[in-house]
Amino acid sequence: MKITAADVVVTSPGRNFVTLRITTEDGLTGLGDATLNGRELAVEAYLREHVAPLLLGRDAHAVEDTWQYLYRGAYWRRGPVTMAAVAAVDMALWDIKGKAAGMPVYQLLGGACRTGALAYGHASGRDIPELLDSVREHLADGFRAVRIQSGIPGLDSVYGVAASAAGDGDRYDYEPARRTGAAHPRPTEETWDTRAYLRHMPTVFEAVRHTFGPELPLLHDGHHRMTPIQAARLGKDLEPYDLFWLEDATPGEDQGALRLIREHTTTPLAIGEVFNSVHDYTTLLQERLIDYVRSAVTHTGGITAVRKLLDMAAVYGIKSGMHGPTDISPVGMAAALHLDLAVHNFGIQEYMRHAPDTLEVFRTSYRFEDGLLHPGEAPGLGVELDDGAAARFPYEPAYLPVNRLSDGTVHDW
Numbered sequence: 001m002k003i004t005a006a007d008v009v010v011t012s013p014g015r016n017f018v019t020l021r022i023t024t025e026d027g028l029t030g031l032g033d034a035t036l037n038g039r040e041l042a043v044e045a046y047l048r049e050h051v052a053p054l055l056l057g058r059d060a061h062a063v064e065d066t067w068q069y070l071y072r073g074a075y076w077r078r079g080p081v082t083m084a085a086v087a088a089v090d091m092a093l094w095d096i097k098g099k100a101a102g103m104p105v106y107q108l109l110g111g112a113c114r115t116g117a118l119a120y121g122h123a124s125g126r127d128i129p130e131l132l133d134s135v136r137e138h139l140a141d142g143f144r145a146v147r148i149q150s151g152i153p154g155l156d157s158v159y160g161v162a163a164s165a166a167g168d169g170d171r172y173d174y175e176p177a178r179r180t181g182a183a184h185p186r187p188t189e190e191t192w193d194t195r196a197y198l199r200h201m202p203t204v205f206e207a208v209r210h211t212f213g214p215e216l217p218l219l220h221d222g223h224h225r226m227t228p229i230q231a232a233r234l235g236k237d238l239e240p241y242d243l244f245w246l247e248d249a250t251p252g253e254d255q256g257a258l259r260l261i262r263e264h265t266t267t268p269l270a271i272g273e274v275f276n277s278v279h280d281y282t283t284l285l286q287e288r289l290i291d292y293v294r295s296a297v298t299h300t301g302g303i304t305a306v307r308k309l310l311d312m313a314a315v316y317g318i319k320s321g322m323h324g325p326t327d328i329s330p331v332g333m334a335a336a337l338h339l340d341l342a343v344h345n346f347g348i349q350e351y352m353r354h355a356p357d358t359l360e361v362f363r364t365s366y367r368f369e370d371g372l373l374h375p376g377e378a379p380g381l382g383v384e385l386d387d388g389a390a391a392r393f394p395y396e397p398a399y400l401p402v403n404r405l406s407d408g409t410v411h412d413w
């Protein structure tokens with residue numbers, strides 16, 4: 001089954017998405033997500049200029065061989081742009097294989113290990129009362145696990161906190177990429193103070209546990225801002241509140257940092273949303289320095305690569321906790337859900353609902369019921385792209401913010 005076309009669609013229904021569509025000689029099509037938040041057009045160009053021409057004439061069934069051909073064949077390996085492009089090809093080929101077989105992709109991966117994937121939503125508030133309202137709203141929406149992010153006294157705008165109680169439309173979550181206007185694209189800047197954060201967070205979790213009791217799984221994202229010893233202190237301070245995980249406590253490229261945190265705290269640790277290869281994890285897995293693997297299918301080379309990564313994690317008893325904010329497109333989200341169902345070592349799935357405009361462009365068959373996500377039974381990944389709707393939302397430059405300390409020093413955001 002030869003590949004006859006590979007087209008890249010860039011669309012911005014509320015936020016930017018890059019999608020690869022592969023077409024075969026018998027008219028089957030497959031979709032892959034290649035969205036890299038804030039650097040979208042770099043992946044678009046890599047796919048259009050360097051990958052699409054190599055796909056024409058290849059066998060669409062040869063998923064593993066195509067992965068190896070694009071990964072090893074480029075000579076320059078890994079990196080977020082390359083691996084998002086390889087991921088999109090891989091997802092699209094799994095989508096085609098599922099459609100050819102008349103089966104959802106999770107069946108091709110070995111079949112379902114569970115009835116659905118436990119999802120966590122993003123509760124946040126500028127202060128504690130607003131945060132408690134947000135948690136209540138998530139519980140009313142059916143979530144059975146919530147991420148807790150809070151404003152910090154003295155800081156104007158803090159990662160993970162919805163700008164207003166109304167949020168975007170009727171949602172009450174958090175989309176950090178800001179549209180900048182084409183004339184002068186620049187990220188917004190925020191100010192950060194780790195000591196203020198470390199003082200405040202235990203009072204936040206005290207209030208949440210006091211209000212909602214011991215049962216509800218609570219997560220928190222440190223978003224790369226602490227040193228190892230600061231993260232160790234936060235992990236210890238939060239032990240009484242029994243977190244499901246503390247995410248991205250330190251910048252991810254320093255695997256040894258997790259060893260220091262681990263020596264001091266039993267708070268479970270998750271990391272990996274900015275990783276793009278199993279090689280970013282080898283020390284973390286072999287030394288059991290983390291409890292959850294945060295990789296997205298979109299940023300870590302696709303279903304083929306993430307399956308291998310999760311199988312390696314399983315050897316060490318480490319579970320999945322795949323990335324799922326709105327910068328993962330519905331195609332990338334569907335790919336994650338098929339894996340969530342099929343791997344034995346599933347832990348939890350991040351889930352931020354996409355905006356209505358996004359769901360008009362991407363028609364999904366996945367569903368969220370009683371706190372669990374399910375990819376649905378449509379053959380392939382179960383997502384279709386409406387070209388007419390996509391064309392109504394042209395690309396708009398948008399960036400994630402940049403962080404500075406109060407003296408102006410650039411800090412991890």
Ligand SMILES: O=C(O)[C@@H](O)[C@H](O)[C@H](O)CO
Nearest residue numbers: 037176221273324325327
């Ligand atoms: O855990 C999360 O969902 C966040 O860290 C986002 O991925 C990040 O802010 C980029 O959108």
Ligand SMILES: [Mg+2]
Nearest residue numbers: 221247248273
């Ligand atoms: Mg995160």
